[in-house]
Amino acid sequence: MVSPPDAPLAPVDTVTVYGGVGPSAVDLDSVRRAAALATGAADDLRAAAVRCLGVSGDLVVPGAGVVEATWRLPVEAVAEAMARARALEAAAQDAARCLVASAERCDLLGWRLLRAAGLYLEAESTAQRVVGALVTAGSFGVGAAFGGLGWAGLAGAGVVGGAAMAGYVAGGVLSGGASWAVTGQLGTTATRGLAPFSDEAFTGLGSGVALARPGLAQGRSGVGGGAGALAHVARELPVLGNDDQGVRITRLGAEDFADGAVPAWSDTGARSVQEALGRIDSLYPEHGGAPAGTVAVQKVTGSDGAVSWTVLIPGTQSAFPAEHPLDGRTDVELVAGQPDGATAAVERALADSSVGPGEPVTFVGHSLGGIAAAALVSRAGFAERYRVGGLVTAGSPTGSLATPTGVPVLHLETPEEIVSHADGRSASENPRTPDRVTVVRSLRDSTSAADRAASGSVVQAHAVTTHVRTLDLAIGLGDPRVTEVTDRIGPRLDGEAVSTTFYRAERAGT
Structure with a gap:
């Protein structure tokens, strides 16, 4: 299907790729x-x-x-x-x-x-820059006002932000079972219109909180400082926080899942990166019946006896601090670059699985799971203990993290899901290296009815299935940067003998 540039685009033409191996000059x-x-x-x-x-x-x-x-x-x-x-x-x-x-x-x-050549999609009009500046300024004022109210203001900012994120990401349980973004045409229009400026909104909000509470922000500015202040509130206020006794993990059996059976794919390898990403849906309680806080570690043995591993990490399952670390508190800790329960749980799962030092581990994460995976592989010393085989994130704010050289990295984002912009960076601002590729897709510009519907709902735009479709389209486009990184990751996901261990992570103090 041909898509003229002044009309809605065929789905494949809504895909833009940044980074990776390509021409050195144009x-x-x-x-x-x-x-x-x-x-x-x-x-x-x-x-x-x-x-x-x-x-x-x-x-x-x-x-x-x-x-x-x-x-x-x-x-x-x-x-x-x-x-x-x-x-x-x-x-x-x-x-x-x-x-x-x-x-x-x-x-x-x-x-x-x-x-x-980057002359069409990356060019911002004067009007767009003006709107972006106004959004940044306005959200900065809101952040500074919340921060200026002291502990109560910061708690309020955390509650409002967490409730909104839960309403969007977890399916809108705080708004009667329907996401705030889909409760009417006004919400749909607002989502489509304001989503491209969400990175500016997060930048302004975080900067305002950090400026108002420099002590809690530990002297950091921007989104990282603001997230640090909110993380401090989440840990310390009794009404929100949990004690800091770390996390524990428990191996799960079939009886621990809602339908009495582990996911059907547990004894088969993933034939593609898309398939591996799609499996994360089974780790959400509302989709696959897994207990809250579940992660999966899959062992793959090839015909030559070589062993590789795949770690699947789902996203936020509670806006507020919960008994498991896949919650709003961990979200702000990860964005702030502070110690968190999710990465601690994954490290414990790797140790329990007896992953060998020379056996490659591929991390696949959605939302919070993607931030945790990126934070883990970027952490000093981790690559010395484990051989990182690859990293795939979907709907995750990872632009401020520096991944190791030589590790194939793939990020999937859409402007309308907003979550990817929580670090104050759009997809075009993610690091661009030969090993690191970002694929972004504008749902609102697509001729596809499913894409158009998702463009007006943060829930649908952020869904695992939407990001899988984005990767399908990017591979179908034949962009060598995408196929190069997926070809490096894909072979490590499948083998002759496969077994999966499911772990439930819980906060030790609960």
């Missing part, structure tokens, strides 16, 4: 000239199509001289002449349609040339 003037030639060819093809249609009109309505010359001819000859005229008319119209289709392809080629 001659922008040459790209512009090539795009102009493609656009010019499109204009010429449309002009030719108009001429074809003109010929078709002449054939359908013969001139008076033709009628006068043919009225004395036999009926059979007239019928044969008219049949030929109709055949020529159909051929001319077919030619016109083919020319128009070719013109659309030339238009799309020109647009894609500009897109590949």
Whole structure:
């Protein structure tokens, strides 16, 4: 399907890729000239199509001289002449349609040339920059006001932010079972319109809180400082916090799952990165019946006896501090770069699984799970204890984390799910290295009905299935940066012998 640049786009054309292995330099003037030639060819093809249609009109309505010359001819000859005229008319119209289709392809080629050079999708208009600045300033004022109210203000900011995130991410249990983003056309329109500026909103809010409470922010500015202040409140206030006695993990059996059985994929390897990511849905209580706070560690043995591991980590399952570490408190601790329960639980699970030092471990995380995985592999000393085979995150704010050189990393984001922007960075601001690729997809620009529906709901936009579709489309696009990183990760996910251990993580003080 052809997508002209001034109309809704085919789903595959809503995908943008940053980072990875690609050309070291682009001659922008040459790209512009090539795009102009493609656009010019499109204009010429449309002009030719108009001429074809003109010929078709002449054939359908013969001139008076033709009628006068043919009225004395036999009926059979007239019928044969008219049949030929109709055949020529159909051929001319077919030619016109083919020319128009070719013109659309030339238009799309020109647009894609500009897109590949970063001259189309990455260019912000003056209006967009002004709106972004206003959003940052406004949210900064809100953050400073909350912070200025002291402990009560910070607690209020945490409660409001956590409740909103739970309403969005966990399915809207705080709003009667429906996400706040889908409770009406107003919410849908607001989500589509404001989502592109959510990184500015988080930046302003975090900066305001950090400025108002520099002690709790430990002298840090921006989102990291603001998250640090909120994390302190979550740990210390009795009404919200849990004591800091660490976490414990428990191996789960079939009887611990809601339907009395572990997920069906537990004894099979993932045939692709998409399949591995999709399995995370089974670790959410509302989808797969797993207990809250469940992570999975899968051992894969190849035909040559080589062992590799895959760790699946789901996202936030409680906006407020909970008995498990997959909660709002861990969210702010991770964004602040502070010690947290989720990474501690994963490390304990790896130790319990007896992962060998030379056996590659691939981490696949959704939402909070992606932040935890990225924080873990980025942590000093971790890569010396474990061989990191790859990292995949979906809907996770990971732009401020530096992943190890040589480790293939894939990030999946959409502007409309907002969560990826919680670190104050858009997908285009994520680190770009040969090993690290970010795939972002604008759902609101798609012609797909499913994408359009998801663009008005943070829940749907943030869903695992939406990110799996994004990766499917990116691979289908044939972008070598995406296929290069998935080809490096994929072979480690499957093998001849597979076993999975499920762990429930709990806070030790509960």
